[in-house]
Amino acid sequence: MCYILRDTFSLMFAADLYVKRAIFSLITLAMLAATASTAFAQDAHTLRVRPLVRDGQVLVTFNLDGGMTDEMKAVVSSGLRTVFTYTIELRMKVPAWVDRTVASAVVSTSVDYDNLTRRHTVSQAKNGRVEQSFVVEDPAEVARMVTNFERLPLFDTKQLEPNREYYVLVRADARPRSSGSLWPFSGTASGLARFTFIPNN
Secondary structure, X not given: OHHHHHHHHHHHHHHHHHHHHXXXXXXXXXXHHHHHHHHHHHOHHHEEEEXXXXXXXXXXXXXXXXXXXXXXXXXXXXXXXXXXXXXXXXXXXXXXXXXXXXXXXXXEEEEEEEOOOOEEEXXXXXXXXXXXXXXXXXXXXXXXXXXXXXXXXXXXXXXXXXXXXXXXXXXXXXXXXXXXXXOOEEEEEEEEEXXXXXXXX
């Protein structure tokens, strides 16, 4: 009888320890998510957008002037797969009415950090399709790749009407991912820039 009670007590103790460890892990991940959320929210005013019409395309440049904060870097260096997503909308200004969305695109960059090799795998995608991947050692280069985008050919000018006012709106979001579940952190940043479409010919 004593052996049975002792075994039962051991099983209960082990189960209790497992539950406590699981709760601690969840709290740790939640704190990382909350930290990253605050970091992105604080930089909401730094997202700058610059459209350029050239060769039949609307080229879009956008960047977070402050780059990645220390909190963002901590989330990436923790080993969680982190995805930076930028939703870009091309809208036409309609006086005294709701502005019309002409086209939209999604640009995303994922970062996977390997704690053993101390290297980052950076993958860039457009509209859900991975276009290129890089292995990067320098954290400063990783920060540049996820926060700065130069002259992306996202929209065709065939969709535009001459002498109309348009603007490009960009929204940024970041989400760390684990293999078991999704741990989102909000704190979206946004920015826009206006331009008037004047055909060259």
